[in-house]
Amino acid sequence: MNYTIAIANEKGGVAKTTTAVSLAGALVQMGKRILVVDLDPQSNLTLALGHIPHHKEMTIASVLLNSEKISNAITQTQIENLDLVPSNSELGVAERFLPVRKNYDTILKNSLGGFLDYDYIIFDCPPALGAVTLNALTAANLLIIPTQAEYFSAYALKNMMAAIRQVRSQNNPMMIYRILVTMYDSRIRAHRTLHEQLITTFGKDGLLETIVEIDTKLRESPIIGIPIMHYVSKSRSALQYRALAEELIENVGEM
């Protein structure tokens, strides 16, 4: 009931948004009720589900900055049982104005109250370790860290581990994390080498077995405004994101 999953990484362009919308799509096809929350002023998750960000009056910014009830910001999508809390560029000021409030890092967690009725709530985070991502980590039961098997991405895991230690010591001691390798191409030597290193460094408890490979269909589905499994159900990435949903439910904590 309202199990929360944050999708975060300071590194940009590692498929955070793609993972948020694809995992949501896979869980919906398993009969779950899903709420996705767009925490990025880029509003890519909002866009990927067919909505127009600047047309939205009520967004996550209203919840985080103006104490609006989150239920008033929820909107439906083209997919049944998949609801969205959208964002728009107004969220851009959150990094500046959130930190001046007392206990600013628990604002999102406290907004999720008992009335919400979802199996899973998924947060898509901006490529930063600021106040907004801190809110998502504080509210999350599980943190999924999408990463490319490339040098800068691997280095970013260092800051991510530091952020996990900080959040666990402050407000969320029970948070679990898992690293997900995305945009993988086994023909690329750097990918094979770095993937091996990730297995050695993080092992089975840190690194998910499921890998998401390069699939050009993932570049196309956001244009239509639906998750990959609703766009091309038998594509390689749809199968891999379904395998991800199954691996999480079978192996990870209370999911």
Next chain:
Amino acid sequence: MNYTIAIANEKGGVAKTTTAVSLAGALVQMGKRILVVDLDPQSNLTLALGHIPHHKEMTIASVLLNSEKISNAITQTQIENLDLVPSNSELGVAERFLPVRKNYDTILKNSLGGFLDYDYIIFDCPPALGAVTLNALTAANLLIIPTQAEYFSAYALKNMMAAIRQVRSQNNPMMIYRILVTMYDSRIRAHRTLHEQLITTFGKDGLLETIVEIDTKLRESPIIGIPIMHYVSKSRSALQYRALAEELIENVGEM
């Protein structure tokens, strides 16, 4: 003399850092003296030039947050005539603490004083449109916006154009911008379609003719800590980044 170039895009993972280090490498090979400035707490530019971010006492954070002279933060790299102002994760608090200062958006511009003696100064920006990127745009003669020919990246140009209008109306009316298509693969239909759309929307004055294609050597050169043209001089991307340097010098403003 001290011509400033900002490399920025709110969208993550579009090759901002790769473009900053590669363009710097190309300009050095043309006999120019270059200073690169790492404005991202991820410190990828610092890493790409062989430095260890958390070993750095004096970084750009000291300049922006503690009024340190920028000349005290400059360090040499393995490449002659290519100097670096490094960053480390301490820069992460800049989004929170910079905006409380008066005229915070001109701190970087004012730090560049007359004593610096470079042909070009290149800023690598974080994937955000916050106080740090605003400082870079305010200080820049030229803004280069690397973009992938993909849906989310194309959408990000909307917020970038809004940021350009804001900066031009406030402190930097003469700033020029150019969009650079990166990580291009002509075999991908989405890339061909979106590239056509970019040409129609932005034309010759907005979109650079040079395109940087996918080249796995660009994933390897940061591991060695040197720019692509010093790693594999005849690689496709080294040639394309040289062509970029030439196109900028021949066609753009006062370069």
